[in-house]
Amino acid sequence: MMKAFQSLGALRALASLLAALCFASTAIAAGGSDVPLSKAPVNLRDAVSLQRGAHLFVNYCMGCHSANYMRYNRLTEIGLTEEQIREYLLLSGDKVGSTMSIAMRPADAKEWMGKAPPDLTVIARSKRPDYLYTLLRSYYVDESRALGWNNLAYPNIGMPHPLWQLQGQPVLKVEERESHGHTVQVRSIAPDLPGVLSAAEYDRAVADLVNFLTYMGEPWRLHSVRIGIIVMFFLAIMLLLVYLLKLEFWRDVH
Ligand code: HEC
Structure with missing residues (x-):
């Protein structure tokens, strides 16, 4: 039982490490x-x-x-x-x-x-x-x-x-906003010359x-769902066959 808890702890540590890595890679x-x-x-x-x-x-x-x-x-x-x-x-x-x-x-x-x-x-x-x-x-x-x-x-x-003909030519918009007693600059883009879209x-x-x-x-992600369904179907059939086999083996014992 203790062992199971230990490995659960290790799994948790691994999961948080992975989450931290994902976060770091998004930031990079x-x-x-x-x-x-x-x-x-x-x-x-x-x-x-x-x-x-x-x-x-x-x-x-x-x-x-x-x-x-x-x-x-x-x-x-x-x-x-x-x-x-x-x-x-x-x-x-x-x-x-x-x-x-x-x-x-x-x-x-x-x-x-x-x-x-x-x-x-x-x-x-x-x-x-x-x-x-x-x-x-x-x-x-x-x-x-x-x-x-x-x-x-x-x-x-x-x-x-690369897509300026489609989007047009946006310009930078800098706004000053109050946040917790400080003035912060908020930068966003605003449409200017239009494109074709x-x-x-x-x-x-x-x-x-x-x-x-x-x-x-x-x-391969296109196929993964389809393969998943086929695998589940295969496992279900196998389960049925194994169960029938078990009934057959134990028939004489009971
Ligand atoms: C005129 C040439 C040119 C065209 C056309 C072009 N790119 Fe690029 N692209 C570059 C150059 C040069 C870099 C490297 C820029 C840098 O790292 O400063 C780059 C870098 C990138 C990057 C990496 C950005 C990063 O964060 O490192 C992506 C993603 C990208 N391009 C996507 C596209 C897509 C999608 C298209 C088509 C819609 C496109 N590019 C069309 C020249 C081009």
Whole structure:
């Protein structure tokens, strides 16, 4: 009994260590900024959202970022046919079995933007979906920056706003508020020049893109629920068979 309590204690210690690690990694992922993260509405069962996300990713991100660990033909998993992949997603020269790589050389990108764009295949696992959702909705115009953009979630980011045609060109809004007798500055972004999407449509587009990035980092999650159901079904049948076998073995004894 004592042993059981001890191992329960060890399990608890392990659980709190894991929780602390998760917390630390979210804080690191947020790049040291104090902007509160918005919850990304990720739903991997929404195939239409994943398809829209894939479309946005190819059109707006693959100018600079690769997804070298993902193949185009894997996208049949999110309900696209090979024909649709070929027609709407493939960059010229790529085959449907190619990885989602790009031609831009990291060294050139670094020279132009100060930092090389990271490969995005597993970015949602390292940075977490909520951070990505917040990052892409926190850009503002900043003339003091070389490429004209800054970001509340990642101050002085090297990446210019990749979706500005869709969102427009927001500006920084700084408000002073009283809090416990102190004046604090609250920084947020406010719409200015409009883009082709309304604010709600833009949030939806970013949600679809983050949904796709989340799927790309863990494509097996699409299957895990289905596999879980099959395993439970298998166990139920096994239980029944084993029970019948037990009845058979013990029939002569009783
Ligand atoms: C014009 C080139 C360019 C385009 C287009 C672009 N990026 Fe980037 N991206 C960069 C560069 C450069 C960095 C490195 C920035 C840094 O760390 O300062 C980066 C970094 C990132 C990061 C890492 C941020 C972090 O916290 O370290 C994410 C996530 C990202 N990009 C997502 C996207 C997505 C999603 C798209 C498409 C909507 C996109 N990028 C389009 C150039 C680009």
